[in-house]
Amino acid sequence: xxxxxxxxxxxxxxxxxxWSIYAGDDGxxxxxxxxxxxxxxxxxxxxxxxVAIEELSAVLITHGHADHIGxxxxxxxxxxxxxxxxxxxxxxxxRKYLQQVGIRDIAWNIARPGVLPWVAAIAPLLKDxxxxxxxxxxxxxxxxxxxAGVPGLPLVVPLPGHTNGHTGYYFEAAQVLITGDxxxxxxxxxxxxxxxxxxxxxxxxxxxxxxxxxxxxxxKNVTVLPGxxxxxxxxxxxxxxxxxxx
Numbered sequence: 001x002x003x004x005x006x007x008x009x010x011x012x013x014x015x016x017x018x019w020s021i022y023a024g025d026d027g028x029x030x031x032x033x034x035x036x037x038x039x040x041x042x043x044x045x046x047x048x049x050x051v052a053i054e055e056l057s058a059v060l061i062t063h064g065h066a067d068h069i070g071x072x073x074x075x076x077x078x079x080x081x082x083x084x085x086x087x088x089x090x091x092x093x094x095r096k097y098l099q100q101v102g103i104r105d106i107a108w109n110i111a112r113p114g115v116l117p118w119v120a121a122i123a124p125l126l127k128d129x130x131x132x133x134x135x136x137x138x139x140x141x142x143x144x145x146x147x148a149g150v151p152g153l154p155l156v157v158p159l160p161g162h163t164n165g166h167t168g169y170y171f172e173a174a175q176v177l178i179t180g181d182x183x184x185x186x187x188x189x190x191x192x193x194x195x196x197x198x199x200x201x202x203x204x205x206x207x208x209x210x211x212x213x214x215x216x217x218x219x220k221n222v223t224v225l226p227g228x229x230x231x232x233x234x235x236x237x238x239x240x241x242x243x244x245x246x
Contacts (some may be wrong), residue, residue, distance in 0.1 A: 001013070001044070001045065003045060003048055003049070004007070004231060005190050006174050006175075006176050006223050006225070006231070007171075007173065007174035008022055008023055008024040008152065008171075008173075008174060009021070009022050009171055009174050009225070010023065010045075010048075011225045011231050013230065014034065014038065014041060016034070016035060016038070016121065016125060017032075017038075017067040017228060018032070018076040018225065018228060018229075019031060019032040019033055019034055019042070019045070019068075020032065020176075021051060022151060022152040022154075022171065022226050023049055023050065023051050023237050024151055024152055026151040026152070026222075027055075027151030027152075028056050028057055029056065029058050029060055029150050029151050029152055030046070030056050030058075030059045030060070031059075031060045031061075031153055031178050032060075032061060032062055032068040032069075032072055032178075032180065032227065033059060033061075033071030033072045033075065034068070034070050034202075035126065036066070036070035036126070036127070036132055036179040037070065037123065037126065037127055038070060042071045043158065044093065046079065053055075053075070053079055054079065056075065056079070056081045057081075057151050058081065058083075058084055058150040058151070059072055059076070059082070059083040060084055060085070060140065060150065060154070060169055061083060061084065061089065061093060061134075061147055061167075062085075062159075062161040062166060062167055062168065062179075062180025063085070063092070063165065063166040063167070064085065064092035064100075064134075064163060065095040065163070065181070066092065066100065066126060067125075068180065068227065069093060069134060070132050070190045072093070072137070073135075076137075080182070083134050083137045083138070084137070084138060084139065084140040084141070084148070085139070085140065085165060086139065086158065086165040086166075087139035087140075087165070088164050088165030089163060089165025090138060090139055092164070092165060093137035094133065094134060094135055094137055095133040099163045099164065099204040105153055105201045106119060106201075109199070109201050112199070113189075114187075114188045114190070114191075115189050117188060118188040121188065140156055142156065154171045154172075154178075155169070155170040155172060156168075156169065157177070157216070157217075159179065159183075159213070159216075160205070160208055160209070161182065161203060161204065161205045161208035161212050162180070162181045162182050162203050162204065162206070163204050164204065164205075165210075166180060166182055166209075168180060168182060170217075170219075174223075175219070175221050175222050175223060176225055177224050177225070177236070178225045178226055178227050179186075179218070179222070179225070179227070180227045181227040181228065182197075182209060182212060183195060183196075183213060183224060183226055183240070183243050184196060184197070184198055184228040184229050185224070185226050185228060185229030185232050186226075186228055186229025187199075187228045187229065193229060193230065194242060194246050195224070195232055195240070195242040195243040196242070197209065197243055198228070210244060213240045213243060213244060214240065214244070216236055216240060217236070218237055219235070219236040220235050221233075221234075221235070222234070222235075224236070224239055
């Protein structure tokens with residue numbers, strides 16, 4: 001696990017998945033929470049960022065996959081920290097439906113380079129996966145400007161396709177865009193690094209995911225903090241162009 005700060009936003013990168021921590025004068029927010037089996041890493045990352053769990057104002061979720069909501073139920077049930085996602089993603093967090101790569105998808109893609117090592121690596125982290133359901137998840141409260149009503153006031157950026165309600169969060173002052181799995185820069189199942197989409201098996205609606213990237217704002221100078229891979233800086237148009245060129 002390693003971390004890197006971009007103003008008030010700390011980017012936490014692990015070999016399996018990433019999350020981010022906003023710590024400003026107005027409060028603290030955790031964006032995504034890793035796998036259920038990464039609780040120790042999650043706690044250590046908060047400590048390193050100087051954030052006590054009890055000080056968290058909210059948890060923001062990009063989407064309801066097991067590697068992004070593993071700590072959300074625990075933080076909610078044990079500490080009373082509210083968990084927010086887009087309205088469309090709330091029932092996914094509550095497990096009223098599931099849009100996630102399954103055994104059949106993996107079986108069809110098992111010969112793909114990197115898939116088998118990826119499955120072997122994440123299996124131990126899924127031992128408590130049944131506990132990831134976030135029954136009390138709720139929609140992100142919005143200010144009139146379309147910003148999340150939590151510390152940092154990030155702009156809520158719809159990025160549907162990976163899941164129906166997948167959402168990004170843009171912290172304007174820090175020029176940081178958290179993209180979850182809509183735009184990544186690496187993954188065990190990918191042959192190269194750099195801005196790109198995850199393999200098709202991971203997306204609920206790949207054409208929609210590609211279209212969502214084309215509708216992103218034209219930010220000339222931004223740092224993308226993805227759900228997988230390294231942070232990446234530059235023109236968002238260029239980053240998206242690289243991702244869609246694959």
